[in-house]
Amino acid sequence: MFRWSPGADERWQEYAVDAGADTTVLDALVEIQRGQDLGLAFRYACRVGMCGSCGVVVNGRERWACRTRLSTLGSGLVTVRPLYHFPLLRDLVVDLSPFTAKMRAVGAAFAASDQNQRDARIASDSRERREIDAAIECIGCGLCVSACTMVAHNARFPGPAALNRAFTLQRDSRDAQKDARWSVLLSDDALARCHGQGNCTEVCPMGLAPARSIIRLRQMATARLLGVG
Numbered sequence: 114m115f116r117w118s119p120g121a122d123e124r125w126q127e128y129a130v131d132a133g134a135d136t137t138v139l140d141a142l143v144e145i146q147r148g149q150d151l152g153l154a155f156r157y158a159c160r161v162g163m164c165g166s167c168g169v170v171v172n173g174r175e176r177w178a179c180r181t182r183l184s185t186l187g188s189g190l191v192t193v194r195p196l197y198h199f200p201l202l203r204d205l206v207v208d209l210s211p212f213t214a215k216m217r218a219v220g221a222a223f224a225a226s227d228q229n230q231r232d233a234r235i236a237s238d239s240r241e242r243r244e245i246d247a248a249i250e251c252i253g254c255g256l257c258v259s260a261c262t263m264v265a266h267n268a269r270f271p272g273p274a275a276l277n278r279a280f281t282l283q284r285d286s287r288d289a290q291k292d293a294r295w296s297v298l299l300s301d302d303a304l305a306r307c308h309g310q311g312n313c314t315e316v317c318p319m320g321l322a323p324a325r326s327i328i329r330l331r332q333m334a335t336a337r338l339l340g341v342g
């Protein structure tokens with residue numbers, strides 16, 4: 114287990130827990146904190162894969178601790194460390210405020226084009242609705258950001274979650290902020306920087322595909338530049 118607190122050196126500490134077939138990494142963390150090490154810091158809330166707050170890196174891969182059974186991780190030592198690319202607060206707890214900042218930077222809030230229209234709808238059987246639906250269920254856990262090597266390389270790159278969110282809005286015919294958003298997305302450090310490796314899509318526990326949303330944004334941007342979109 115990765116341990117660090119302000120003013121101390123980073124270290125790895127081993128713990129042993131009794132595990133049944135359904136014991137999760139989160140169960141083990143709680144047991145360790147209650148019975149072995151009161152000072153161990155980690156974050157969780159719902160315990161059932163709804164809130165996304167227990168994201169950590171387990172055996173080298175980003176996962177939700179509450180949805181990861183120890184029995185699926187083999188018989189060897191299990192390593193648990195905090196998410197990458199976020200400021201570390203203590204032990205397994207990171208500061209997720211850069212996630213929010215990147216969302217803001219791409220204009221992640223919906224802006225209604227017609228303030229007077231009460232019920233603006235996108236038909237449920239339209240292609241627009243289907244494409245947005247496939248990308249809309251992000252709960253902001255940050256796993257994809259931790260898995261993205263471009264985030265590590267370029268601090269100005271918005272990252273997969275923010276670009277995925279931007280796609281849902283650029284695709285939304287009701288939104289009025291598209292031009293402002295395009296100016297961010299087409300800047301040097303946004304869409305052009307994604308290398309398409311797809312780590313984000315691989316780790317997303319919600320089954321979203323931020324890499325696909327980025328490809329769709331590029332297609333839409335190209336169509337717009339050619340005057341056909």
Ligand code: SF4
Binds near residue numbers: 252254316321
């Ligand atoms: S896209 Fe998936 S992995 Fe990324 S923040 Fe949203 S839910 Fe988490």
